[in-house]
Amino acid sequence: MSRLRxxxxxxxxxxLGWALPSEAAEEIVGDLREEWKARGPGMVRxxxxxxxxxxxxxxxxxxxxxxxxxxxxxxxAFRRLRREPTFSAVATAAIALGIGVNVLMLGIAExxxxxxxxxPEEDRLAVLTNDHSGSSTGGFGVxxxxxxxxxxxxRGIESVALYMDWxxxxxxGSDGAVQLPAAFVSNDYVExxxxxxxxxxxxSEEENRENAPGAVAVLGQxxxxxxxxRDPAVIGRTLVLxxxxxxxxxxxxxxxxxxxxxxxxxxxxxxxPLFAVEPLVGFDLEASRGNRWLNGxxxxxxxxxxxxxxxxxxxxxxxxxxxxxxxxxxWSYHLEELDEAMFExxxxxxxxxxxxxxxxxxxxxVNLLTLVLLRAAGRRGxxxxxxxxxxxxGRIFAQLLSESLVLALLGxxxxxxxxxWGLELFAASDAVRLPEFVVLALDARVLMASAAxxxxxxxxxxxxxxxxxxxxxxxxxAALLRGGRGSADRSRVRVQTTLVAAEVALACVLLVGAGxxxxxxxxxxxxxxxxxxxxxxxxxxxxxxxxxxxxxLVSFTEAAVVAAEALPGAADAFIWSPNRLGHGNQVxxxxxxxxxxxxxxxxxxxxxxxxxxxxLRSLGIRLVAGRDVAATDGPDDPxxxxxxxxxxxxxxxxxxxxxxxxxxxxxxxxxxxxxxxxVSDARHRTRLIEPFEAQRxxxxxxxxxxxxxxxVAIRHVEGADVPGLVDGVRSIxxxxxxxxxxxxxxxxxxxxxxxxxxxxxxxxxxAVYAILAVALAALGLYGVLAHGVQLQLREIGxxxxxxxxRGALFRRVVQRGMLLTLAGLFVxxxxxxxxxxxxRNVVYGxxxxxxxxxxxxxxxxxxxxxxxxxxxxxxAVRVAPSDVLRVE
Amino acid sequence: xxxxxxxGEFELMVMLAVLHRKDDAYGVTIxxxxxxxxxxxxxxxxxxxxxxxxxxxxxxxxxxxxxxxDRGGRRRRxxxxxxxxxxxxxxxxxAMRRMWYGLERELGA
Numbered sequence: 001m002s003r004l005r006x007x008x009x010x011x012x013x014x015x016l017g018w019a020l021p022s023e024a025a026e027e028i029v030g031d032l033r034e035e036w037k038a039r040g041p042g043m044v045r046x047x048x049x050x051x052x053x054x055x056x057x058x059x060x061x062x063x064x065x066x067x068x069x070x071x072x073x074x075x076x077a078f079r080r081l082r083r084e085p086t087f088s089a090v091a092t093a094a095i096a097l098g099i100g101v102n103v104l105m106l107g108i109a110e111x112x113x114x115x116x117x118x119x120p121e122e123d124r125l126a127v128l129t130n131d132h133s134g135s136s137t138g139g140f141g142v143x144x145x146x147x148x149x150x151x152x153x154x155r156g157i158e159s160v161a162l163y164m165d166w167x168x169x170x171x172x173g174s175d176g177a178v179q180l181p182a183a184f185v186s187n188d189y190v191e192x193x194x195x196x197x198x199x200x201x202x203x204s205e206e207e208n209r210e211n212a213p214g215a216v217a218v219l220g221q222x223x224x225x226x227x228x229x230r231d232p233a234v235i236g237r238t239l240v241l242x243x244x245x246x247x248x249x250x251x252x253x254x255x256x257x258x259x260x261x262x263x264x265x266x267x268x269x270x271x272x273p274l275f276a277v278e279p280l281v282g283f284d285l286e287a288s289r290g291n292r293w294l295n296g297x298x299x300x301x302x303x304x305x306x307x308x309x310x311x312x313x314x315x316x317x318x319x320x321x322x323x324x325x326x327x328x329x330x331w332s333y334h335l336e337e338l339d340e341a342m343f344e345x346x347x348x349x350x351x352x353x354x355x356x357x358x359x360x361x362x363x364x365x366v367n368l369l370t371l372v373l374l375r376a377a378g379r380r381g382x383x384x385x386x387x388x389x390x391x392x393x394g395r396i397f398a399q400l401l402s403e404s405l406v407l408a409l410l411g412x413x414x415x416x417x418x419x420x421w422g423l424e425l426f427a428a429s430d431a432v433r434l435p436e437f438v439v440l441a442l443d444a445r446v447l448m449a450s451a452a453x454x455x456x457x458x459x460x461x462x463x464x465x466x467x468x469x470x471x472x473x474x475x476x477x478a479a480l481l482r483g484g485r486g487s488a489d490r491s492r493v494r495v496q497t498t499l500v501a502a503e504v505a506l507a508c509v510l511l512v513g514a515g516x517x518x519x520x521x522x523x524x525x526x527x528x529x530x531x532x533x534x535x536x537x538x539x540x541x542x543x544x545x546x547x548x549x550x551x552x553l554v555s556f557t558e559a560a561v562v563a564a565e566a567l568p569g570a571a572d573a574f575i576w577s578p579n580r581l582g583h584g585n586q587v588x589x590x591x592x593x594x595x596x597x598x599x600x601x602x603x604x605x606x607x608x609x610x611x612x613x614x615x616l617r618s619l620g621i622r623l624v625a626g627r628d629v630a631a632t633d634g635p636d637d638p639x640x641x642x643x644x645x646x647x648x649x650x651x652x653x654x655x656x657x658x659x660x661x662x663x664x665x666x667x668x669x670x671x672x673x674x675x676x677x678x679v680s681d682a683r684h685r686t687r688l689i690e691p692f693e694a695q696r697x698x699x700x701x702x703x704x705x706x707x708x709x710x711x712v713a714i715r716h717v718e719g720a721d722v723p724g725l726v727d728g729v730r731s732i733x734x735x736x737x738x739x740x741x742x743x744x745x746x747x748x749x750x751x752x753x754x755x756x757x758x759x760x761x762x763x764x765x766x767a768v769y770a771i772l773a774v775a776l777a778a779l780g781l782y783g784v785l786a787h788g789v790q791l792q793l794r795e796i797g798x799x800x801x802x803x804x805x806r807g808a809l810f811r812r813v814v815q816r817g818m819l820l821t822l823a824g825l826f827v828x829x830x831x832x833x834x835x836x837x838x839x840r841n842v843v844y845g846x847x848x849x850x851x852x853x854x855x856x857x858x859x860x861x862x863x864x865x866x867x868x869x870x871x872x873x874x875x876a877v878r879v880a881p882s883d884v885l886r887v888e
Numbered sequence: 889x890x891x892x893x894x895x896g897e898f899e900l901m902v903m904l905a906v907l908h909r910k911d912d913a914y915g916v917t918i919x920x921x922x923x924x925x926x927x928x929x930x931x932x933x934x935x936x937x938x939x940x941x942x943x944x945x946x947x948x949x950x951x952x953x954x955x956x957x958d959r960g961g962r963r964r965r966x967x968x969x970x971x972x973x974x975x976x977x978x979x980x981x982x983a984m985r986r987m988w989y990g991l992e993r994e995l996g997a
Contacts, residue, residue, distance in 0.1 A: 007960060027952070028936055030962030031915035037958060052932040059933030 008036050009046070012053050019057040028056055073402040081403060087375055088407065090779070091368060095411025095457050096418055097772060098364030099450050103419025105357040106446045108426060112350045117339055120194040121299075125338040126306045128160065128296030128313075133330040141292040144274075144285040146320055146328065153319075156304035156312050161185070161192035161297040162274055165259070166743040167281050169270065172240040173227070180223065180241075180269040183258065184277045192299045199224075200235045200250030208273035210286070216273065217241070218250040220258065223269035239270075242280050246272070259297075281741055289320070290327035291544065298335060310335040353765050355838070356513055360769050361453065363506040367776045368457060369464055370499045372404075374787045376465030377496075397466045404461030412454035416447060468495075493788075497820055500777075500784045504824025504865070505831060507777035508857055512832035514770030515853035529582055530682030532620030535571075536748035537714045537722060538581055539729045543740040544708035550635045553706040557612065560732060564712055567728040569720030574618040576711040577610050577702060579684065580744065582751060586707075588698050592651055593661040593672055606647050607684045610702040616642075616679060618715065626658050626677030633701035641673040642699040644681050650696060662698065673700065722747065774864055777824075782868040785817045789872045796879050806877040813876050817869030818862070825858050832857075895947075895980045901926065902938050903947060903977050906967050914964040915939075939967060947973030 013033070017025045032052055039045040081088040116122055130140040147160055165183040189195070190202045197218065207216050217239060219228065228234045238245045252258075258268045274294075277283040283293060300309045313333040320328040420442045541560075548556060557575045564573035578586045588608040595602050611629045616622075624645060633640055641662055648657040661672045684697055712729055716722065726745050733742050789796070796809060836850050895903060905921035906913040913921075915936065922930045942948040949970055952963040969977075 007958075013960075023952075024936065024940070026962045027915060027965040028932075030955070030959035030964060032932070033960055033962070034916050034958050035919075055931045055933030056936055057933070059931070059937045 006036075007033055008049050012049065016053060016057065020060050024060070032056075073398065074406060076399070077402040077406045080399075081406060084375070087371065091371055091407050091461070092410045092414065094364050094368050094371070094776070095408055095454060096414035097776075098361045098457060099412050099415025099454055100418030100422065101357045101360045101364075101769070101772075102453050103416055103442065103446055103450045104422035104426070105354050106449055107419065107423045107442060109350055109354050110443070110446060112343060113347060117342065119338075121302075122338060124158075124300050124302065124306075125192070126298045126300065126309070126335040127338055127341040128298045129334050129336070130292050130331050131334045133332070140331075141294050142296045142333075143289045143292045143327075144294060145289045147294070147296065149320060150313065150316055150333070153316050154309065154312050156301055156309035158299045158301045159188040159192045161189035161299075162294045163189050163259075163297075164274070164277060164294050165268060167277070167741045168743075169241045169272070169280055171270075172243075181267065182241075182270045182272055182280075183268040184272050184274045184281075186274045189274075189297070192297055196253050197250040198253035199232060200248070202250055202271075203273045208275060210275050210278070212273065212275060215244060215246045215276065215279075216249045217246040218252060218271040219248055220268045220270060221252050221255050222267045224251045227269070241270070241272075244279060246276075259295075283741075288327060289324050293542075297338065306335050306337055352517070352838075356510065356766055356769055359506060359510050359513075360773060363503060363510065363773055363776055365457060365460060366499055366503050366506065367780050368461060370496060370503065370780045370783060372461050372465045373468060373496055373499070374783050376468045377787065397462065400466050401458075401462040404458045407461060408454045408458035411457070412451060415454070416442065416450060419446075419450070496784050496787075500780045501820050501824040501827065503777045503780040504821050504861060505826075505828035507773040508825050508828025508861055509831045509835055510773040511770050511857040511860065512828070512850075512853055513835055514766040515857060516836060516850070517766045519849050519853060529684070530621070530680060532715075533582075533748040533752065535716050535718065535720075536581070537716055537725055537729075538744070538746055538748060538751070539712045539714075539726065539742055540580060540744035541710045541712055541733050541740055541742055542708060543710065543737050546708070546737055546740060548708065550703065550706045553708065554635075554703050556736060557702060557706075557710060559736065560710075560712055561612070563732045563736075564714050564729060567714070567725055567732075569716045569722075569725055570714045570728075571717045572618050572715040574615045574713050575612055575702065576615075576619075576713055578707040578709040579607070579609065579711075581711050581713060581748065582684065588664055590651075590662045590664045590698060593663045596663045596665060596670060604647070604650055604696060606643075606696040606698040608705070609684065609697060609699045610705050610707070611642065611699050612702050618713075619682075621682055622680040624678040624680055625656075626675070628677065629701050633703060635703045635706070637704075639671065639673040639704055640676045640701060642677040642679050643675055644679055644697040646681050647696040647698060648675075648678050673704075774860065777861070778864045778868045781817055781820065781865055782871060784820075785813060785869050786872040786875070788816065789813060789876045792876070793879060796876055800879060801882075810873045810877050813873035814866065814869045817865060817873075821862060821865035825861055829854055829858070895976050898934065899938055899942060899947075900977065900980050902935065902942060903969065903973060906948065906969055907974075907977070911966070913967045918967070942973070943967075946970055947976055 013029050016029050016032075020028060032049065035052075036045065036049060039048045117125070119125060128142055130142055132140065142162070144162065147162060150157065151160055163183050163185040165181070167182060167184070169180055169182045171180045187203065187205055187208045195202070198221070200218070202218055203216055206212060207214060219234065224230060224234065234248050235250070236247065238247050240246075252271065255267050272280065275285065277285060283291070285291075298309065300306055310333070313335065317328070317332040321331065423442065543553070543556060546552075557577075561573050561575055564570055567573075586608045587605050589603050589605055591599065591602050591604065613629045613631055616628060626642070629642075643651070643657055643662070651657065651662065652660060657675045657678055659674065661674050664671050664673075679697075679699065682697065712733075714725055714729070716725055729745070730742050733740055799809065800806075832854060901922060902918065905918045905925070908921050908925075909917050915932075918939070919930050919932065919935055922935070939948065939950075943950060947970055948967045950965045950967045952965050955961050955963050
């Protein structure tokens with residue numbers, strides 16, 4: 001201890017030795033050591049000493065820099081950079097790339113991950129849906145009658161907004177009838193979402209109740225502008241909607257309250273009181289607690305967590321189930337924060353891409369590091385000369401810093417432009433539907449963050465070569481003598497080679513990630529539903545309001561199919577029920593016959609579908625065994641069923657399912673059905689959730705399992721008039737059952753594209769990143785090897801003069817590069833494994849493809865690496881010995 | 889900087905401290921002189937940078953001499969004023985004197 005107190009800490013002296021020109025260092029370090037004893041005891045002494053040290057270091061570095069004004073520094077830096085156009089261009093491009101990627105991803109992430117919804121106190125808003133215990137997919141609507149109980153009983157809930165926005169109304173305008181997208185909304189809707197009107201007012205409570213005296217409507221801002229030409233006199237006018245008069249009492253001030261529009265669908269043109277669904281659509285809101293038609297948005301009370309409100313709702317659900325078992329048994333309410341509900345499907349892919357862009361940024365940093373270290377190696381001689389001539393270390397550092405600041409500034413500007421352009425492309429692409437209020441644009445925060453990134457790169461660019469150049473006095477003598485070349489400083493070579501290997505490793509990781517995402521996209525894209533999705537037009541029809549008997553339902557559906565097939569352009573038509581095609585909410589829980597009671601754990605969930613005669617053929621599902629549906633499978637005939645191959649395997653592994661019976665329970669009664677056919681697997685639920693899980697589907701004859709939720713599917717001929725077909729379907733339904741709504745009209749192709757959106761975008765971005773990564777790694781490899789060849793020119797020249805074999809020389813250079821590549825690939829391969837695990841959440845596909853992808857990645861990298869090595873190697877063997885030796 | 893033989897305030901004080909120390913003026917003693925006489929702490933960084941600048945202006949010369957005790961074998965750099973330096977200090981005093989002249993009463997000096 002006492003010996004330690006004789007002199008200041010060694011590191012402080014070493015630090016000063018680094019920071020000061022050598023002649024000043026001796027004097028000052030000596031002086032400070034002399035003063036050490038006079039500085040008082042212990043900590044005080046150390047503190048004073050460190051204060052002196054810092055003061056000296058700062059003054060000297062500062063003095064070196066300020067002797068030239070910063071303008072002069074920048075001008076000099078520009079001049080120097082112009083002399084090295086390749087280096088400057090490559091470094092600027094690399095920085096621009098890193099920054100561009102940064103800006104793009106931060107811009108997207110900021111909005112997608114952190115953008116607040118445009119509602120007052122949006123964190124108290126939640127989407128209210130119904131789940132059913134028999135279904136693995138939730139998200140059913142809510143029933144009006146039960147929400148009344150929720151409103152009365154739930155203390156944690158301030159208001160429940162109810163709305164129905166999938167039903168158009170026809171408006172008899174001056175130039176014919178048009179369909180207006182309508183929203184039937186409860187009074188709470190306005191309060192809950194904090195809407196206001198720019199003209200007039202919203203409905204009063206008297207106007208929004210059953211058998212309300214006056215029929216009123218509020219126009220959407222968009223409709224007011226486009227249909228009524230912003231005419232303020234529209235207030236008080238009477239519009240004829242679905243044949244009935246409605247008086248306009250207000251215009252919404254903007255469309256942000258329109259949840260449908262927020263998701264990029266056609267904006268609501270007209271708001272109507274919730275109770276107007278009864279006269280306009282023919283729905284009886286209070287008829288049944290089983291009519292789960294409405295969407296719900298809940299505002300929880302201040303200080304109440306959404307979770308605890310959901311717990312409260314659980315108790316209410318249980319109570320309702322006990323009171324109304326027929327309609328409410330097995331049903332429960334589910335709350336999801338609005339913000340979550342709107343963004344959830346975008347968040348996972350966004351974070352994955354964000355992670356990958358961090359990797360790209362790292363790769364850019366490593367690449368720059370390689371680049372500047374190579375350049376520093378070339379400048380070692382220059383630096384040594386300058387130092388010998390008295391330039392201080394601070395001066396040299398200031399020079400490096402000013403150069404890298406110039407590069408970083410150029411790169412930042414270019415990168416920000418690149419990123420802004422990328423954001424524009426992203427916003428314009430229809431690959432992802434973004435909520436309407438999300439504005440993708442560069443903002444100050446993103447720019448600041450990217451500037452910080454650029455500054456980081458600038459420091460890296462300055463500090464790394466500074467450390468390298470200024471490492472020791474001894475080497476500067478050596479560098480002077482050799483003119484800066486040929487200083488085979490092994491540790492420097494080691495740093496460079498490590499960096500290049502790191503680049504290869506990073507590129508490998510990125511490529512694997514890209515490979516996984518692309519493979520996932522390919523799988524997704526190539527995955528069919530297992531039925532023919534070509535030229536399919538889908539329209540939902542809900543005839544539950546008609547209270548049809550089974551026979552009526554059967555004849556309705558048969559007549560609808562006949563009428564639909566007769567439409568011009570229709571090649572074929574069929575009814576799909578009770579699910580939407582490609583979406584399977586409705587399920588059946590089944591067991592082998594006789595196992596329901598005794599073996600509850602053998603119960604299997606299968607998607608439930610119904611068939612008319614000919615549906616299998618129309619849909620393109622293959623009958624593997626047994627018979628097709630027949631007209632004789634009527635409501636009173638023995639119950640029969642068809643099972644998918646996967647369900648057959650699950651129920652009776654290794655046995656013939658034909659003739660066996662499945663058991664299920666409906667309304668407390670055991671129901672048995674004989675399996676009379678096995679059909680090929682199809683992906684009825686959606687291709688995305690379980691393309692690789694077993695497809696378990698059970699099909700019943702429609703007549704034996706008739707429901708009022710129908711999809712009319714029309715397969716049209718090539719070039720058919722699709723809007724005309726849509727109108728045709730609407731008029732068929734209007735004729736047959738005027739009060740039944742037709743909604744969710746879409747084509748199968750559209751539905752599939754909407755499903756693919758986010759993963760398509762992710763795949764695209766990642767593919768671009770991967771190509772950049774390979775390019776960067778190739779550049780790094782090429783740079784290091786070319787530099788290596790340059791350093792060894794003399795040696796190569798001598799060897800060649802002595803008659804060395806050109807082939808052997810070529811091999812030597814290539815070998816070195818390939819060894820580096822191999823090392824990088826090895827590390828990258830190891831790192832890719834946890835990445836693959838992380839990506840599993842966003843990837844559709846099996847782990848089995850991982851080894852294939854890794855193999856392909858290694859192969860690609862090896863080929864690219866070989867090309868990057870071959871060029872410098874070729875240059876090495878072309879060396880004319882006399883030239884090299886003469887120069888030397 | 890490179891401009892004429894003018895002395896800044898701190899430069900002048902450093903010159904005076906060097907003159908006071910005669911043959912014993914090196915970093916440590918100059919700092920002591922400054923601190924004792926002006927009764928305030930001196931930034932070491934400012935001091936050394938100023939010494940360098942005064943040398944560059946030709947007001948001081950310096951020479952490295954034998955290692956003193958407790959310096960870990962490092963030599964001291966002793967500073968000597970040049971005739972130009974002494975002239976510059978004189979000029980500064982003259983300028984100051986002219987500036988002071990006539991203000992004795994106001995400043996109570």
